[in-house]
Amino acid sequence: MSQTVVPPPGSTQPADPPRRQKVSEGKRAERKLAWLLCAPAALVMVAVTGYPIAYSIWLSLQRYDLRFPDQREFIGFDNYITVLSNGYWWNAFWVTSLITVISVVIELVLGMALALIMHRTLVARGLVRTVALIPYGIVTVVAAFSWRYAWTQDTGYLAELVAPESALLTERAPALAIIILAEVWKTVPFMALLLMAGLALVPEDLLKAASMDGASAWQRFTKVMLPVMKPAILVALLFRTLDAFRIFDNIFVLTAGAQETSSVSMITYSNLIRGLNLGIGSTMSVLIFVAVALIAFIFVKVFGTAAPGSDDRGRR
Amino acid sequence: MAEIVLDKVSKQYPDGALAVSDVDLTIADGEFIILVGPSGCGKSTTLNMIAGLEDITSGELRIDGERVNERAPKDRDIAMVFQSYALYPHMTVRENMAFPLRLAKVDDKTVRAKVDEAARILDLTQHLDRRPSNLSGGQRQRVAMGRAIVRDPKAFLMDEPLSNLDAKLRVQMRTSVAKIQKKLGTTTVYVTHDQTEAMTLGDRVVVMRGGLVQQIGSPQFLYEQPVNLFVAGFIGSPSMNFVPARLENSSVSSPLGNFPLTDRIRTLLEDADAPREVIMGLRPEHFEDATLLDDTAMSGGATFESTVDVLESMGSDKFAYFTLEGEMATSAELEELAADAGASDLSADGTQIITRLSASSQAKEGHPARIWFDTDKIHLFDPHNGRNFTYAD
Ligand SMILES: Nc1ncnc2c1ncn2[C@@H]1O[C@H](COP(=O)(O)OP(=O)(O)OP(=O)(O)O)[C@@H](O)[C@H]1O
Ligand SMILES: [Mg+2]
Numbered sequence: 001m002s003q004t005v006v007p008p009p010g011s012t013q014p015a016d017p018p019r020r021q022k023v024s025e026g027k028r029a030e031r032k033l034a035w036l037l038c039a040p041a042a043l044v045m046v047a048v049t050g051y052p053i054a055y056s057i058w059l060s061l062q063r064y065d066l067r068f069p070d071q072r073e074f075i076g077f078d079n080y081i082t083v084l085s086n087g088y089w090w091n092a093f094w095v096t097s098l099i100t101v102i103s104v105v106i107e108l109v110l111g112m113a114l115a116l117i118m119h120r121t122l123v124a125r126g127l128v129r130t131v132a133l134i135p136y137g138i139v140t141v142v143a144a145f146s147w148r149y150a151w152t153q154d155t156g157y158l159a160e161l162v163a164p165e166s167a168l169l170t171e172r173a174p175a176l177a178i179i180i181l182a183e184v185w186k187t188v189p190f191m192a193l194l195l196m197a198g199l200a201l202v203p204e205d206l207l208k209a210a211s212m213d214g215a216s217a218w219q220r221f222t223k224v225m226l227p228v229m230k231p232a233i234l235v236a237l238l239f240r241t242l243d244a245f246r247i248f249d250n251i252f253v254l255t256a257g258a259q260e261t262s263s264v265s266m267i268t269y270s271n272l273i274r275g276l277n278l279g280i281g282s283t284m285s286v287l288i289f290v291a292v293a294l295i296a297f298i299f300v301k302v303f304g305t306a307a308p309g310s311d312d313r314g315r316r
Numbered sequence: 317m318a319e320i321v322l323d324k325v326s327k328q329y330p331d332g333a334l335a336v337s338d339v340d341l342t343i344a345d346g347e348f349i350i351l352v353g354p355s356g357c358g359k360s361t362t363l364n365m366i367a368g369l370e371d372i373t374s375g376e377l378r379i380d381g382e383r384v385n386e387r388a389p390k391d392r393d394i395a396m397v398f399q400s401y402a403l404y405p406h407m408t409v410r411e412n413m414a415f416p417l418r419l420a421k422v423d424d425k426t427v428r429a430k431v432d433e434a435a436r437i438l439d440l441t442q443h444l445d446r447r448p449s450n451l452s453g454g455q456r457q458r459v460a461m462g463r464a465i466v467r468d469p470k471a472f473l474m475d476e477p478l479s480n481l482d483a484k485l486r487v488q489m490r491t492s493v494a495k496i497q498k499k500l501g502t503t504t505v506y507v508t509h510d511q512t513e514a515m516t517l518g519d520r521v522v523v524m525r526g527g528l529v530q531q532i533g534s535p536q537f538l539y540e541q542p543v544n545l546f547v548a549g550f551i552g553s554p555s556m557n558f559v560p561a562r563l564e565n566s567s568v569s570s571p572l573g574n575f576p577l578t579d580r581i582r583t584l585l586e587d588a589d590a591p592r593e594v595i596m597g598l599r600p601e602h603f604e605d606a607t608l609l610d611d612t613a614m615s616g617g618a619t620f621e622s623t624v625d626v627l628e629s630m631g632s633d634k635f636a637y638f639t640l641e642g643e644m645a646t647s648a649e650l651e652e653l654a655a656d657a658g659a660s661d662l663s664a665d666g667t668q669i670i671t672r673l674s675a676s677s678q679a680k681e682g683h684p685a686r687i688w689f690d691t692d693k694i695h696l697f698d699p700h701n702g703r704n705f706t707y708a709d
Pocket of ligand 1: 329330331333334335353354355356357358359360361362509
């Protein structure tokens with residue numbers, strides 16, 4: 001934010017932006033120590049994340065199908081061309097994006113509502129919170145199976161209730177809707193928890209002041225609460241978007257990717273583990289990695305989401 | 317501008333705590349009224365009920381003759397200044413001040429004009445585009461004031477608006493609050509903890525204790541005619557001296573010596589049917605160094621002699637502290653006052669007395685001094701219920 005205001009004499013001036021000064025001797029020693037102290041952790045990080053990433057990239061540049069191990073050779077970006085010009089990949093990509101966007105939007109709305117309820121309840125607060133968190137506590141695969149049974153034609157109670165005549169999980173649009181439903185059901189509590197932490201950041205006095213200033217409940221929510229908790233909302237959205245983009249278990253259980261409901265993770269799994277095509281599979285996982293990194297980058301740079309842990313926007 | 321009437325207003329919180337009971341108060345149009353009292357006595361609760369931020373359990377609140385108990389805060393047209401300032405961190409100073417006007421759908425031009433005007437009054441013009449987080453405490457306080465005054469509300473409510481400022485700034489802001497209120501002539505209810513603010517700011521002061529109104533009156537009146545021991549001890553700084561005393565025929569025996577009652581006090585006591593054991597109160601300024609007075613001046617009072625414990629010279633006058641022999645005066649009120657002041661003078665045995673002497677007094681620390689006091693200025697209180705027998709309205 002650029003400020004052209006001249007502060008009045010005597011008023012405390014906002015601190016100058018850090019100047020690139022020559023680093024003093026002591027400072028330098030301190031920095032060196034800091035690096036040394038971080039080194040062990042950094043090494044572990046490199047070993048457990050850097051190495052697999054590098055190895056994936058290396059694999060993605062080769063023709064490497066375990067069924068035909070003799071044909072292994074370095075082929076540069078050929079795999080990328082294969083994948084990016086493939087209809088299945090793009091279908092999976094759009095399905096994943098659709099699921100991500102829709103489920104995150106719904107989760108945000110419902111999560112906010114749930115957070116407000118949990119924040120406001122005065123009686124049996126602990127009980128309400130515990131109950132709300134149950135879906136998040138259930139193993140996804142288990143929950144996905146119960147959704148699958150519920151939606152199976154003839155035997156499932158939800159299928160019976162909603163559309164007894166058709167097998168919803170075998171049609172594309174309804175199947176996607178059910179996947180989104182399962183995803184939303186599972187993660188709304190998590191969203192609500194993150195948002196509740198944000199709600200706690202909104203001082204009670206601020207809301208009182210807003211009502212005195214003439215704001216209705218809705219205006220208090222939109223004009224005071226949301227802007228003040230914006231950092232928390234962005235962090236919650238970032239977490240959820242990254243998570244949702246890697247959706248796997250719900251789809252695996254509910255449709256196994258049939259009727260073109262595969263996500264990018266699904267299709268990667270099919271190629272890598274089922275198809276044993278290490279080259280193509282690795283290419284896909286590298287592409288997922290790039291997409292996720294891009295999402296994070298957009299959130300942090302464009303929306304100004306404070307990276308979790310850094311504390312310079314959240315503070316007032 | 318509005319008249320605000322509290323008619324037997326009570327507040328019971330859901331957990332059963334009775335925070336305010338049966339407050340009767342008529343605040344005249346344009347009046348500046350102060351609510352004071354120790355912590356937890358229900359000042360904020362009273363203010364919040366006027367604001368509409370707390371429901372009224374029983375009784376009626378009327379603004380300009382109209383019952384407003386059920387009205388939402390936004391429909392009462394009252395502005396409030398909070399102790400925490402409650403500025404919107406995501407808005408600039410200008411947006412903060414404009415917020416109530418924007419909500420009221422005032423057109424842009426008027427908003428601009430009003431905000432500029434308020435900023436000028438409050439000397440905030442050069443800060444309009446900054447954010448609250450970049451302002452000093454005093455500037456934030458002024459923005460909070462500005463947000464209240466831009467909309468020209470029927471009344472201002474202020475809950476300890478200056479208590480987060482340092483002492484010097486508080487004095488400055490106190491004066492500007494008074495000026496602004498005089499200038500705008502808006503009915504104001506002001507909650508404070510601070511003696512000086514209570515005495516200097518308001519047209520009238522309401523002293524509260526444990527949810528009950530103790531006394532309402534002009535600061536001077538409360539100072540001179542406290543209705544009970546609590547008000548007497550609460551108003552005034554340094555506070556009134558209290559010593560146990562015995563009434564015998566028409567004279568008093570106390571750690572300050574024995575002396576006859578003046579006619580005025582005797583008459584008041586006869587009407588009041590006072591017990592023999594009482595608590596006597598006397599303000600520090602009603603003492604004087606006896607060596608500075610001639611006989612005629614001395615005749616209207618009595619003297620005692622004691623060693624000066626501590627002498628503080630303030631330039632304009634001197635405060636001399638004494639410890640007199642005998643029991644301390646005890647009562648529930650006095651204990652509560654001591655607790656609120658945070659000063660537990662339990663260290664000394666005997667009775668502590670603070671006197672204010674002329675600057676020309678020759679009294680010295682550790683040396684005996686003869687002190688005169690005005691026996692017509694004494695107050696006599698019932699030790700059980702704190703009633704002031706010498707109160708005459
Ligand atoms: N939300 C609440 N629920 C229950 N009791 C409350 C609540 N708010 C206040 N009280 C009680 O009501 C009484 C009056 O509180 P109030 O906040 O009005 O005091 P106050 O005079 O403003 O004190 P202070 O000078 O410390 O601000 C206190 O005993 C307090 O414990
Ligand atoms: Mg209070």
